[in-house]
Structures are given as C-alpha cells and as structure tokens.
Amino acid sequence: MTTPRTTKRSPGRPKNVVDQPSMRDKVLSTASILFMELGYEPVSLNMIAQRAGVTKASVYYYFTNKADLFTTSVTEMMTRICSYTLRIVEAHSDIQTRLQQIALTKMSRSHVEFESLMREAMPFLTQEQRxxxxxxxxxxHEVLADTFRQAMEDGHISQGNPMLLSHAFSALLMIGNREMVGDKAYTPAELSASIVELFWKGISPRHTAE
Structure with missing residues (x-):
C-alpha cells in the first residue's frame, strides 16, 4: 500500500492557503497603523505580529524584514489614499467642498508627520525602496494638482502652479498632527474647515466693495 505524500509547508506559511491574502492584508494594515501612529524605530515585527494576531514567522513569510514591510505598507497605504482622494474629487463638483472633504478625511486619522517618519526610516531603506x-x-499630489489645474481652467481659482498648490495644501494638513493648536482644541471637522478657509482666503485683508 502506497503512503500518500504530504507537502511540507515553508516555515511560517499560513496553514490555510485560502487565508493567505487576508493574512497579508491584516499584517499590512496593522503595520501601516503602527508606523503612522508611533514612527519607524519604535515599531518592531514582534509588535506588528502581536497586534495583527499572527506569528512572527508568518510576518517573515510575506516580508523579508522591517524595511520591506514598511515600504510595502506605506506604498499600499498611499495607493489607498490616492483612491480615496480621487473618489472625493469625483463625488463633488465644487473645489472648496472637495478640499474640505479631503481635509476632514485626513484629520479623522491618527498619523505622524510624514516627512519626519521618512527621515527616521531613511537610513534603513534602500534607494529603490525610497x-x-x-x-x-x-x-x-498628481490627483490634487489635477484638481487645482481644472479649477484654474474653469476660472474658479487664480492661475498658478497646480503642483505647488498641492504640496502647500498637504503641508497645511500636517497641522492635524497636533492635539492642540496654541491653547485651543479643535474637533477634526472644526480644524479641517479652518484650514481650508485659511488656504482658500489667505491672510490678506478683506476689503468690502464700496
């Protein structure tokens, strides 16, 4: 009688093949949340595995090391943000409403300042990962720049550099990293509305028509 052959699993490989994509997504989602909340250095693969409810070996099955996991989690998170942003742009015709919704989405999520996160992670990343x-x-930024470019063509905003406006608006949204602005606490809705108003109207004196 012939004994059936069994296939040996790779170390850390999930038992159920069907569950592989969902486990990978769970690890990525957990990693992106921890990196954005805590920064690069404080987060370990052990911490990610424990928070995701998987073994460390399972994390290593999908990702070579922490830098690999960081790069994948951040790039996939950026792809999701790009999709959300495009969805908001397509759902609203008024540019000011678009900016308010984009700002509110940003303010509603905990995050560290992205450039600070990148500076912290940079020494551990390859040039290709960067x-x-x-x-x-x-x-x-391309999605935002296209939005500003279209608004310029439609005469809704002044002519200018659409990509510069994209970066300027994104930089203003970094204020949302703070729990307090001076001695005032804002809700996400209040802060996003205030930031968009500042971006929209600027700081020049408002003159009423005589």
Missing part, C-alpha cells in the same frame, strides 16, 4: 515610496506619494 523611490517606491516617493512615487506612491507623488500619485496623491
């Missing part, structure tokens, strides 16, 4: 992250980030 480039992959920057390309994913640039896609978001």
């Amino acid at each position: 480039d992959d992250i920057r390309k994913a980030e640039h896609q978001i």
Whole structure:
C-alpha cells in the first residue's frame, strides 16, 4: 500500500492557503497603523505580529524584514489614499467642498508627520525602496494638482502652479498632527474647515466693495 505524500509547508506559511491574502492584508494594515501612529524605530515585527494576531514567522513569510514591510505598507497605504482622494474629487463638483472633504478625511486619522517618519526610516531603506515610496506619494499630489489645474481652467481659482498648490495644501494638513493648536482644541471637522478657509482666503485683508 502506497503512503500518500504530504507537502511540507515553508516555515511560517499560513496553514490555510485560502487565508493567505487576508493574512497579508491584516499584517499590512496593522503595520501601516503602527508606523503612522508611533514612527519607524519604535515599531518592531514582534509588535506588528502581536497586534495583527499572527506569528512572527508568518510576518517573515510575506516580508523579508522591517524595511520591506514598511515600504510595502506605506506604498499600499498611499495607493489607498490616492483612491480615496480621487473618489472625493469625483463625488463633488465644487473645489472648496472637495478640499474640505479631503481635509476632514485626513484629520479623522491618527498619523505622524510624514516627512519626519521618512527621515527616521531613511537610513534603513534602500534607494529603490525610497523611490517606491516617493512615487506612491507623488500619485496623491498628481490627483490634487489635477484638481487645482481644472479649477484654474474653469476660472474658479487664480492661475498658478497646480503642483505647488498641492504640496502647500498637504503641508497645511500636517497641522492635524497636533492635539492642540496654541491653547485651543479643535474637533477634526472644526480644524479641517479652518484650514481650508485659511488656504482658500489667505491672510490678506478683506476689503468690502464700496
């Protein structure tokens, strides 16, 4: 009688093949949340595995090391943000409403200042990994820049550099990293509305028509 052959699993490989994509997504989702909340260095693969409810070996099955997991989690997060941003743009015709909704979405999520996160992670990343992250980030700016460019063509805002406006607006949204602005506490809705108003109207004196 012939004994049936059994296939040996790779170390850390999930038992159920069907569950592989969902486990990978769970690890990525958990990693992106922890990196954005705590920064790069404080987060370990053990911490990610425990929070995701998987073994460390399972994390290593999908990702070579922490830098690999960081790069993948951040680039996929950027891709999701780009999709959300595009969805908001397509759902609203008024540019000011678009900006308010984009700002509110940003303010409603806990996050560290992205450039600070990148400076912290940079020594641990290869040039290819750095480039992959920057390309994913640039896609978001392209969506915003296209929005500003269309608004200029429609005469809704003044002529200018659409990509510069994209970066300027994104930089203003970094204020949302603070729990307090001076001695005043804002809800996400209040802060997003105030930031968009500042961006929209600027700080020049408002003159009423005589």
